Amino acid sequence: MKSISALLFVTLWMANFAVGQTEKDFVVTALGDTLYGQITRHRERVVKIKPADGGEVQTFTPEETRQFYVAKKKSRYAPIDRPNDMNTREIFQRCLSYGRILLFNLSYPNSSGGMGMPGAGVSVQLSLGKGDFIVAQKGKYGRLLELNNQTLFKSSKETRKSRLLELIGDDKELADALKAEDGFNTEMIVEYVEAYNTKHRSS
Numbered sequence: 301m302k303s304i305s306a307l308l309f310v311t312l313w314m315a316n317f318a319v320g321q322t323e324k325d326f327v328v329t330a331l332g333d334t335l336y337g338q339i340t341r342h343r344e345r346v347v348k349i350k351p352a353d354g355g356e357v358q359t360f361t362p363e364e365t366r367q368f369y370v371a372k373k374k375s376r377y378a379p380i381d382r383p384n385d386m387n388t389r390e391i392f393q394r395c396l397s398y399g400r401i402l403l404f405n406l407s408y409p410n411s412s413g414g415m416g417m418p419g420a421g422v423s424v425q426l427s428l429g430k431g432d433f434i435v436a437q438k439g440k441y442g443r444l445l446e447l448n449n450q451t452l453f454k455s456s457k458e459t460r461k462s463r464l465l466e467l468i469g470d471d472k473e474l475a476d477a478l479k480a481e482d483g484f485n486t487e488m489i490v491e492y493v494e495a496y497n498t499k500h501r502s503s
Contacts, residue, residue, distance in 0.1 A: 325339040325369060327349050327360055327368040328365065335358065338350045340357060347360050347392060348360075362392055380402070380406075393405065396494075397490060397493040397497050399501060402436060402438075402442075404436065405434060407433075432450040433450075434448040434489055435447065438467055445467065446460075448460060448486050464489060465478060471499060
């Protein structure tokens with residue numbers, strides 16, 4: 301990111317360092333309580349954790365959870381509404397950055413039908429195998445925006461870049477740096493969102 305300032309570089313370094321310091325499994329409940337221990341199982345609709353104090357395994361659904369972290373995978377997960385689910389049930393998905401902006405990596409199996417991403421303004425045909433989508437929303441109830449995907453069907457670079465600017469536009473330094481970028485890829489998306497979340501970390 302050649303246009304990035306020294307301050308922004310430090311912010312990105314701090315963000316990456318902070319992620320690297322998380323070495324224990326934990327679950328943060330919907331009430332804000334943090335439970336440390338060993339996550340024994342996690343699926344789209346459930347996460348199970350054996351508390352570090354030796355208590356019985358506890359089970360949580362997406363509705364009961366803010367986020368959880370699996371240390372051996374170095375992966376964070378958070379609830380998100382399942383796209384195109386008429387029942388609007390939440391599911392756990394991998395969260396690439398957690399803060400004011402929630403950045404997710406959504407994966408879908410092979411499908412011959414269309415999969416429309418809410419708020420993205422596009423409908424993607426997943427007929428070429430597994431599709432990985434990078435999507436984000438500002439706040440739990442924000443509009444879900446597709447920023448990138450691994451299929452042949454994606455919006456233009458300018459459109460995807462404008463969606464990221466919509467998310468970080470209230471931070472002038474980050475927004476100006478992004479505008480000056482020539483390229484646009486998933487690594488860049490993660491770095492800018494993580495930098496934004498680090499600078500605007502809620503207490």
